[in-house]
Amino acid sequence: MKTEPSAVIAICDRETEYACHLGEYLKAGASFPVRIRIFTGAEKLLAILDPKETALLVIAESEYTGAVEKAGFPAVLLLNESGRFLEQPKNVSKYQSMDVLAGEIFSLCRTACAGEAPSVHHGAPLVRIGLFTPCTRSLQTTLALTLCEVLAERGKVLYLNFEPFPAWSVFSPGTSGGNLRELLFTSDTDKEKFAERLAGAAERIGHFDTVPPIPSLPELSGIEPKQWLDLLDAVGSCTDYQYAVLDLTPAAGGFLDLLETCSRVWTITGAGQIPEAKLAAYQQLLKSGEREKIIAATRYLSLPSFPALPKSAEDLGSGPLASYVRGLGTDAGC
Helix, strand or coil: CCCCCCEEEEEECCCHHHHHHHHHHHHHHCCCCEEEEEECCHHHHHHHCCHHHCCEEEEEHHHCCHHHHCCCCCCEEEEECCCCCCCCCCEEECCCCHHHHHHHHHHHHCCHHHCCCCCCCCCCCCEEEEECCCCCCCCHHHHHHHHHHHHCCCCCEEEEECCCCCCHHHCCCCCCCCCHHHHHHHHHHCHHHHHHHHHHHCEEECCEEECCCCCCHHHHHHCCHHHHHHHHHHHHHHCCCCEEEEECCCCCCCHHHHHHCCCEEEEECCCCHHHHHHHHHHHHHHHHCCCHHHHHHEEEECCCCCCCCCCCHHHCCCCHHHHHHHHCHHHHCC
């Protein structure tokens, strides 16, 4: 069964309330699958969004800079704020009714939405890479995000965070309205719609995708291991992702079962008596639980002191940490 892909409509306007209202109006009125991404400035738009993955950019006149014009967006609708006649790009008054504005937007999007459903890769299976360390304050999430950016140079990457209080939001644009909760149920009950739901829930960090984690510690802890495994199986069988990077914590139910499905596991070590004791306790847990697959797949990393760490999504692919990840070679999936 063929389904329409979700059209990515990017809205760029510093008037956040207006942009969010327009986004909600489009979601409610669309007669075909749409995915709305909202940006509060041209700088954030260009730093995060790949123009080639966008069906239409809807942008306020005040944000339409020369850099945006040259970025290569396939279709642009300018929200005219000055009232002056503009020949290019196509423009409409920002202050007209939402009905008229939505009609213009949907008309421009229909051509982009006429293609096939998201493709499914064939051949090599989804590569799962797990990161887990019992040592706190170890840079696990920063390392995981950097790994995703490096892997994105070779293939399509999905990053999944299993923290109860995730810090990855520092790098995330926060544009997605979904989270992993909806995907858990879709992967088990309706695989034909899974790729579409995933595309709608995902957001972009750098050059890879992520889905916001479940924002409830009790709910996160209560999810059965089989549900997580079904989700990953659906990612492998219903989408064209080549890599899944799992940023794991014990808060996720059955996190060892998830690690056991990974072809590579990275565990960061720490210096000092307390980190060493925690690591020894974790290793004993693996041995006593007969988790030979995890033991065999694990590479222990003693991270050096980095002179600088990434502070935003655009920093993830450069700098000393990215160079370190690339230096790991095949263990990084590169």
